[in-house]
Amino acid sequence: MAINDDKGTPWGGKQPSPPDIDQIIKQGLDRFKSGLPGGGASGPLSIVAIVLLIVSIWSAYYTVPSDSVAVVQRFGMYLKEVPPGLHFKLPLSIDQATIVPVKRQLKQEFGFSTPGARDQYQTPRSRDGGRETQMVTGDLNAALVEWVVQYRISDPSKFLFAVREPAETLRYVSESVMREVVGDRTVDEVITIGRQEIETEALLKMQELSTKYEMGISIDQVQLKNINPPKPVQESFNEVNQAQQEKEKLINEARRDYNKVIPLAEGEKDQRIREADGYRLKRINEAEGDVARFNALFTEYSKAPEVTRRRMYIETMQEVMPQIESKILVDDEMGGLLPLLNIGAMKGGKE
Known part of the structure; x- marks a missing residue:
């Protein structure tokens, strides 16, 4: 596309024509070819250079999910952490971005496995699945203990660089702590009343060891599942x-x-x-x-003895006489003919 002269400027009174996109792209490719060895001669070398350019541009961009962060390394050295979103890095493996799911709750299962698990350290390996559940209690009894550990990645840099295979290390730490806690209790406590206490103590000890080893892991929960005696x-x-x-x-x-x-x-x-x-x-x-x-x-x-004696006699007779139905009074001074006074009959006659 030719450059407009003075007549094509706003001062010349003529509107400039819009740029041709195809022509701009063609000019860019011509300039890129002119910089190649051989003066831009077509051939396998130019095709390789174009492919290399496209791959470099394509590998320079990357996306971090919303529940993760990216740890960027430049020539293998830790550089920075980037938040979720679309980001740019130096291509050709100069910068490497490792996605770490810091907001996702991860878990490890001991003694059983959930189908479809993607994390290789989430479920026990076939040769260790039965061994890690076999434990000896404090009263020298045996028990098969199954449990789950739920955790999060709290420090991505420590999780990636401080410990080799931190997820596998967490499995060993969890198994060691659970054997210690179960070994301090009787089999009845492990199966019945001591489950909550075992979970709490195991959680504290696992978190303590994770912090000591700088694994960059935060333990959220330890939950006992099935606890059975040996078959x-x-x-x-x-x-x-x-x-x-x-x-x-x-x-x-x-x-x-x-x-x-x-x-x-x-x-x-x-x-x-x-x-x-x-x-x-x-x-x-x-x-x-x-x-x-x-x-x-x-x-x-x-x-007054006489008066009192007479009064007592009268009062006694007042209490006794009403209870007697038939009453006969006898005069001691009369002799011969028996004087008779039938008080009961007289009282009945009046009625």
């Missing part, structure tokens, strides 16, 4: 467990009956004690009342 003794172990469960069942039933009968007996006991206390207080009060009344009568009797 040769599994039937006997199940029978023992059934016997223990039956024992617990009978104990619970006995406690239920105890809680049902004992409170009822305690209530009856308290009721009878209160009744006895009430009767005791009643008799004491009656006796004290009788004593006080006798003392009062005795005092009055001392003052």
Whole structure:
């Protein structure tokens, strides 16, 4: 494309024509060929140079996923970490970018494997799968322990350069810690009541060793899965467990009956004690009342014996006479004819 003269400038009053893209590309290729050996002669060497240029441009760009960062090395030396997105690096293996998933939760399984796992260190190797679950407890019993370790990459540079094969090292660390923790407890604690305590202690010790070895790993969770006795003794172990469960069942039933009968007996006991206390207080009060009344009568009797004696006689007769249905009065002074006064008949006649 020719350069516009003065008539083609805005001052000349004529609009410039738009650039031709094909012509620009052709000029660029001609300039690239002119710089090649042989003055741009066509041939295998020029084709190789073009291919090399395209590959260099293609390898200079790379994309980092949203859950990862890229660790860039220049001639094998650590250079920097780059965040997620599209980035540029020097081509021809001058710069190398390694993608590290720092926001993704990774896991390692011991004693079992999940189908479709991509990480070679996530599942146990076939020759070690059964061995790593065989453990000896503190009471010298054997148990097959399966567990899962969930972790994240906290420091990409340490994860890549501080330790050779950090994921494999983590498997060895996890197995060592789990054997230590399980070996401090009885088999009953491992299978039943001690699972939560084992998980917590194993998590702390794994994190401590990961920090000590500068593995760049943060342990999120340690979870026990299946815990079983070895297969040769599994039937006997199940029978023992059934016997223990039956024992617990009978104990619970006995406690239920105890809680049902004992409170009822305690209530009856308290009721009878209160009744006895009430009767005791009643008799004491009656006796004290009788004593006080006798003392009062005795005092009055001392003052006027005849009057008191007559009054006591009259009061006694007032209490006794109404209870007698048939009453006969006899006069001791009369002799011969028996005087008779039938008070009961007279009282009935009036009615």
